[in-house]
């Protein structure tokens with residue numbers, strides 16, 4: 001999989017080249033949960049049907065950090081992990097567009113023409129609630145029109161669980177409640193976090209979110225352990241062995257009574 005950070009310069013560079021046609025899935029895709037996996041699965045089917053590569057367009061940082069000025073946004077995974085998972089889902093090209101005020105203010109038509117048509121998109125796939133263009137007024141039902149009927153579309157229906165849309169926000173709220181087992185069910189795998197040793201405890205690495213304070217059973221390289229979340233950033237690891245510099249853990253379940261991060 002090739003990753004391209006698509007700033008203005010890169011885009012203008014692409015304009016001069018003989019760009020290959022593609023099928024593209026669009027969205028932020030934080031966590032790559034079951035809803036995201038379904039969008040990418042359907043996009044892969046469309047790409048295979050046409051014998052075209054599958055591209056993803058994502059954004060960075062998260063639009064809410066720019067539009068709502070949220071500096072403490074609780075990301076579920078860093079870009080590096082998103083890349084690895086995208087690649088294992090059969091994505092050929094991963095475009096990351098820097099999300100800033102200038103980009104956010106593009107009209108839906110200009111976004112579709114300047115970005116999607118320039119990148120050779122023949123078919124676009126996104127969820128029923130994907131929005132694009134200034135104030136988020138663009139949506140899947142008008143993307144074909146915005147492209148002058150050069151792009152066809154697939155709008156993926158809502159994937160729900162317990163009557164609620166599976167979403168990154170839902171997973172963030174599960175983590176905040178310590179409901180890591182429900183977060184795992186929405187992700188389709190145990191939630192993973194990377195930690196870095198800081199003396200006798202561990203700090204969470206950037207772009208991961210810890211669950212609520214308290215004790216949890218976790219899996220670390222196939223072994224079960226108990227850890228204690230001490231704060232939004234800090235984890236205590238109980239072990240008699242020498243502590244490694246870095247740990248990658250998968251959260252399994254909360255083992256004490258619920259406590260919330262205030």
Ligand SMILES: Cc1cc2nc3c(=O)[nH]c(=O)nc-3n(C[C@H](O)[C@H](O)[C@H](O)COP(=O)(O)O)c2cc1C
Nearest residue numbers: 027028063103104106111130131132133134135136
């Ligand atoms: C060109 C462009 C401009 C956008 N402008 C706005 C905006 O002004 N206001 C807004 O709330 N969202 C805006 N969005 C963000 C979308 O609403 C949405 O958050 C983003 O495309 C990620 O999609 P997803 O959240 O469905 O993954 C824009 C998106 C694009 C692609």
Ligand SMILES: Nc1ncnc2c1ncn2[C@@H]1O[C@H](COP(=O)(O)OP(=O)(O)OP(=O)(O)O)[C@@H](O)[C@H]1O
Nearest residue numbers: 027028029035126127129130158159166167168169
């Ligand atoms: N449950 C779902 N069913 C169908 N499509 C979905 C679902 N969740 C997300 N999508 C689609 O996947 C793409 C990426 O979505 P996005 O990153 O906005 O996820 P989200 O989980 O809705 O995030 P958030 O909760 O932060 O709004 C978009 O095209 C979106 O419409």
